[in-house]
Amino acid sequence: MWECPDVYPVALEGNQGLDTGVVGAGVKHVFKVSLDETRFEYYTLGTYYPKADKYIPDANSTDNRNGLRYDYGNFYASKSFYDPAKKRRILWGWANESDSAHADKDKGWAGVQAIPRAVWLDSNGRQLVQWPIEELETLRHKRRSVKNRNIPSGGSFEVKNIQTAQASS
Known part of the structure; x- marks a missing residue:
């Protein structure tokens, strides 16, 4: 079963995000799905043709469970959105815990x-x-x-005056 499909454009150059309606030269599209069977997210890169409402993955973009993933850890059910104020695409996802159902x-x-x-x-x-x-830095x-x-x-x-949850290497 597919969950949380997402389709959006990405610029061929630079790291600025694009609004969902952008198509044409200098743009590729991402098509992502969350697969319930594996609990992972897979994506392809390709071209979206809005007049035909058709997406075609690039020849080198594998369209199966051996393809690209957003994350190779515990990451699922993501959705993205375009942030016009900072011209970026932001991705939110979910991390299931590995505890037992009883512990949960x-x-x-x-x-x-x-x-x-x-x-x-x-x-x-x-x-x-x-x-x-970048806003995460304001939490430090x-x-x-x-x-x-x-x-x-x-x-x-010992590093004094911190909690272990605050430590990173």
């Missing part, structure tokens, strides 16, 4: 909204590139950083 019921949820990502076409024209949107406070620290094998050290 006990804690009251079974997944989380994934981090929003800006999406554009790679310079090779054969796959998409994604990056967390009291930055701590550790540099040039030699940690022996099996060793550790």
Whole structure:
């Protein structure tokens, strides 16, 4: 079963997003589906012909479960939208948790909204590139950083005044 299909244009050059109605020279189209059977998202790149309402994937864009995926981790049921203020396409998705159904019921949820990502076409024209949107940086406070620290094998050290959920490498 296909879920959450999405079709949108991407510019052949640069990383700016395009409004949904853009077609013609300098544009490719993305066609994405979420497959319930695999719980992954697959996409193709190709050309959309609006007068015929027809999409044709590029010859090198595999149209099956061996094709391109947005994410090779736990990412599903995404949709994208065009942000005209910053001229970008933003992708939102869902990350199911791997706990048991019983544990999900006990804690009251079974997944989380994934981090929003800006999406554009790679310079090779054969796959998409994604990056967390810049607004996420506003959520960071009291930055701590550790540099040039030699940690022996099996060793550790403490970074004070942070919670483990805030730490990244």
